[in-house]
Amino acid sequence: MPDAIDQPEFQPRLTTGESFSDAEREAVYRAIYSRRDVRGQFRPDAVADDVLLRILDAAHHAPSVGFMQPWNFLVVRDAEKKRQVAGIFARANVEAASMFPKDRQDAYRALKLEGITSAPVNVCVTCDRTRGGPVVLGATHMPDMDLFSTVCAVQNLWLAARAEGLGVGWVSILKEAEVKAVLGIPDPVRLVAYLCVGKVESFFATPELEQRGWRARTPIADLVFEDHWGSEAAMTRAGTPQE
Numbered sequence: 001m002p003d004a005i006d007q008p009e010f011q012p013r014l015t016t017g018e019s020f021s022d023a024e025r026e027a028v029y030r031a032i033y034s035r036r037d038v039r040g041q042f043r044p045d046a047v048a049d050d051v052l053l054r055i056l057d058a059a060h061h062a063p064s065v066g067f068m069q070p071w072n073f074l075v076v077r078d079a080e081k082k083r084q085v086a087g088i089f090a091r092a093n094v095e096a097a098s099m100f101p102k103d104r105q106d107a108y109r110a111l112k113l114e115g116i117t118s119a120p121v122n123v124c125v126t127c128d129r130t131r132g133g134p135v136v137l138g139a140t141h142m143p144d145m146d147l148f149s150t151v152c153a154v155q156n157l158w159l160a161a162r163a164e165g166l167g168v169g170w171v172s173i174l175k176e177a178e179v180k181a182v183l184g185i186p187d188p189v190r191l192v193a194y195l196c197v198g199k200v201e202s203f204f205a206t207p208e209l210e211q212r213g214w215r216a217r218t219p220i221a222d223l224v225f226e227d228h229w230g231s232e233a234a235m236t237r238a239g240t241p242q243e
């Protein structure tokens, strides 16, 4: 019997480590920097099935702990289902507004925070916490890794959608149990992301929340430490690309 660890017969399939061309590298960064959360600017036109499948397959190629692939993608086009989810948002949003300090509540209420019914398609991204069996490689001591893996899938979807010219808005002002009931999602599957997807005329150049004065982007130099929490990292002084 061959040693299971050494696997002498194992012949890996490899690709070259060839660099991206300048244009390819720029395209990757362009998708990252120009991706936006889209709430109210959706066009009603349908999203073609082949395009939708491309962005879902990009999501499915995200990394996952122990290669668990814990995600499902529930595509919601039914107007009545979307209306029900929009109702769940509306109720949660009233509660959310009241949680902010009094001087921010009016500013909060003025924000548009979802495009559930205006987007032609919604995608609910879920995490099946049982999919890898009782013990999952890489999640033995950090059990939330399946949820974090699913978020990686969401980000792949978001970036691929931007490259396809599609806007995506993540709506999380929702009671999970209520959305699960509307969509028939069983326990112990978790709702990770409720996404509104559709074509848009334009994207905000910088985050909408920043443009509306809610919160600004933190300078990268405040976020990168070197060797010790709170230290200053010399590399951040050189500056970074701007949106």
Ligand SMILES: Cc1cc2c(cc1C)N(C[C@H](O)[C@H](O)[C@H](O)COP(=O)(O)O)c1[nH]c(=O)[nH]c(=O)c1N2
Pocket (backbone or CB within 6 Å): 035, 036, 037, 038, 039, 112, 113, 114, 170, 171, 172, 173, 206, 207, 208, 209, 210
């Ligand atoms: C986990 C999670 C959850 C939410 C969001 C994002 C993420 C990552 N965002 C979008 C968020 O406001 C947005 O990403 C930031 O404001 C930065 O803007 P850009 O994404 O760069 O446009 C978001 N936006 C919104 O209008 N309603 C929402 O419920 C949520 N929920």
